[in-house]
């Protein structure tokens with residue numbers, strides 16, 4: 001991205017957190033099937049959040065932050081990535097947590113956040129967690145950097161504008177053909193917003209298709225909608241216009257599919273489970289909440305689309321067993337309900 005916008009060099013410090021570029025590989029589903037391996041964005045814990053954190057942590061450090069305060073479901077991947085990176089940079093990490101359906105990946109993430117030294121504050125319902133986040137006593141303390149669920153702020157979005165620039169370079173180098181469509185999972189929105197706007201900026205004419213896996217609203221707050229995604233794109237546009245002192249194209253709206261969501265956030269769908277199995281047979285590990293649903297849409301696009309289709313894999317694939325197995329249920333916050341502690345004990349294996 002800094003090659004395209006050299007003016008940003010002095011204005012947006014990027015801490016080198018991620019291992020980039022991530023590979024692009026063909027998939028044997030068909031000659032048109034490709035994957036972007038963002039499951040490998042970091043040596044220790046990959047996934048899409050790492051790209052966002054490269055820009056977010058740089059912003060936090062520039063603002064003299066001592067701590068990052070965020071919010072998410074008990075199995076939040078964003079919470080794990082943020083806790084890990086905070087530990088790396090000597091920042092405190094506080095996560096307000098709300099419930100989601102319990103499964104192995106969820107309890108493992110809970111243990112990982114604890115292992116990375118995050119202060120976990122369990123609130124039960126989504127409403128209570130949001131209330132606690134917005135009325136947090138840390139708001140009165142200097143050095144507090146508030147980061148909304150999923151890390152989807154301006155800087156998270158810029159992380160994915162950067163990702164589109166990376167892909168364009170890989171295409172120019174002949175690593176993969178220009179895709180006619182790119183498919184990714186959408187929760188808090190910055191992955192889709194940054195990718196779609198970034199593709200537009202680098203002149204990549206792919207149809208960037210987001211697959212909604214999270215509710216349209218979090219309590220009274222709009223969450224996963226075309227409007228929230230577009231708002232992030234507009235923030236990125238304004239930032240680039242202000243900092244680059246030249247005309248930058250306004251973003252075009254991105255595509256957000258509703259059809260793969262099923263019965264709720266974290267609730268598996270039949271199509272998602274089938275897609276998960278097909279990827280597993282190729283040695284690619286997905287999970288039910290995000291990537292299985294996006295993979296189901298990707299497989300449908302492959303059937304419909306005549307050109308190359310790229311699946312943007314957003315889920316960490318590094319083996320974290322050694323990290324989370326040090327954390328026993330007793331190490332978790334005291335106010336966690338018995339049901340979650342029991343599930344944590346029951347989920348001590350590596351099943352997804």
Ligand SMILES: Cc1ncc(COP(=O)(O)O)c(C=O)c1O
Nearest residue numbers: 077150187188189190191290314
């Ligand atoms: C594995 C995974 N994929 C996709 C997403 C969605 O990304 P975004 O929140 O940028 O829409 C998330 C967000 O939590 C995630 O954890």
